[in-house]
Amino acid sequence: MTNPYEILGVSPTASISEIKHAYRRLAKQYHPDLNPGDKAAEEKFKAIASAYALLGDEDKRKRYDAGEIDETGQERAQQHHYYRDFASSDQAHPYADASGFADFMNDEAFAELLRRSQQAQRNRRGQDLHYRMEIDFAESIAGANKRLTLPGGDVLDVTIPPGLLDGQVLRLKGKGAPGAGHGGAGDALIEITVLPDRRFTRNGDDISMELPISLSEAVLGGSVQVPTATGEVVMTLPKGSNTGTTLRLKGKGAPRRTGGYGDQFVKLKIVLPKSPDPDLEAFVASWEQGKSFNPREDGKL
């Protein structure tokens, strides 16, 4: 092998970017796949590639300049099959393209050739088709069976798996564009948008929500109906539940990947009646202990 600087056509003082530039220019010119018929191109390209492997690496270049390694020092005896080795065989293959001589079709001999090389194309797989779909929050948690109407009027039945996240993409095998021959159809890829629900917020597998409760429910406790993504459930409020108290509904969240379900966290919020109530006012006015209790006393304010 000759001097790598000569192979790349650069001076021994060339900068790394000059070397890179020279390599790219030569690689474009001699890449065997860009010269399918030129046997010599492969040898030239190999020489260029190994020269660049040496000079493109600052450390190796230093060692070469210092005489520590020779030109072939970095040559890897790696067997390399170029694409052209496959594409130029007599066998029909899936990438064969006859459009370069389609206009010769009138000629009998070419017509026959065209038929043969199109044989492979007949078995192309169909294209993947992309769609978008909106589902509501409850459907994203519990799963659903939806129907998507395609631009062409066809319908696609889509099974939404439970616990789907906003932005996830569902792949329906074989529901894309039809393929040719034995190529098989492409897939339908459906990007799911989960519509927000003003009641619920999803945090991973858990769901949080705020539940308004009345003063008497807060003070006396009792049973309340709580909406969840999978329907209403009854929750028991303990006596003395306060605004900000968070209760957990076990297993009412989204399904976990590892099995089981997340939880729903219910944050309570005490709401007084909209119109002032004379009885309540009279009671609170006469409630001695209420006057001495100061919630701002614990130093937080």
Add this chain to the structure above:
Amino acid sequence: MKMTKQEFLLSSHLSLPTLDLYIEQRWIIPEQTSTGVTFSDMDVARVQLIQDLRVNIGANDEGIDIILHLIDQVHGLRYALAQVQKKP
């Protein structure tokens, strides 16, 4: 030799997202079988060519589209010429 997607990723040194991109771009067209997609040695060599174009030569994705299309046509033409040559 037929390869599964996993085997193909190993022998082509591609990451899964890159391979998915190539398939999406239809630069690589795996064969569909009843057990899933399979890849050939030819696909490995084609990936090597795409990597050379993208990484070493610096072609952008639009350029690669055009280059692959033209290369495929050149091979089609070469095949046609070879057939013509064989005829008496």
